[in-house]
Amino acid sequence: MPYYTKNGDEGKTTLYKGNEQKFKSSEVFDVLGTLDELNASLGFQHISHIKSISRLIIEIQNELFVIGSIIAKDSAEPVNVEYWENKIERMEKEIIFYDKDLPGLSSFVIPGGTSEAVHLHVSRTIARRLERRLVSYINSENKRNYIILEKYINRLSDLLFVLSRYANNVLNTEEVFVKNANII
Secondary structure, eight states: OOSOOSTTTTSEEOOTTOOSOEETTSHHHHHHHHHHHHHHHHGGGGGOSOHHHHHHHHHHHHHHHHHHHHHHHTOOSOOOHHHHHHHHHHHHHHHHHHHTTSOOOSSOEESOSSHHHHHHHHHHHHHHHHHHHHHHHHHHHTOGGGHHHHHHHHHHHHHHHHHHHHHHHHTTOOOEEOSSGGGO
16 A cells, blocks of 8 residues: 555645645644644653653653544534543643652753753644644634643643653753843
């Protein structure tokens, strides 16, 4: 079976089981592409020396595929809010768990440190971009049923920030902080 269909060679494609062709530059494909980029960047954590992070990231990657399938179906049907609220609550508990032994923050963290931390920071920034694109898509296409997914992505970026700090801490790598942030 070939990995190509040639259907998109003219700059248009369809969503899942869709009949209507859309330009690949459509906002929905920007959201789906950024989801894919985030998922791929999280794959770096599979080689992490911190197995608890690796396991958690695999769960999140599965959830990102579910979000992608919801968006690709382009349905007006309600999203299972209770399911996603439970996922968000789990992330909030993970944030508390991974943050509990970290030193407090008095300045901005400069992304860096271990390879785990750096990749988590990159994933965090992709999650923030995904959130902005999802908000734009929700507003422009009146997809109010996706607001819970926006909340999930927002919390995910918070979790990725804490995990990056945790990775540096557990692997004994000192964080670097912004100096003189008050001179602006």
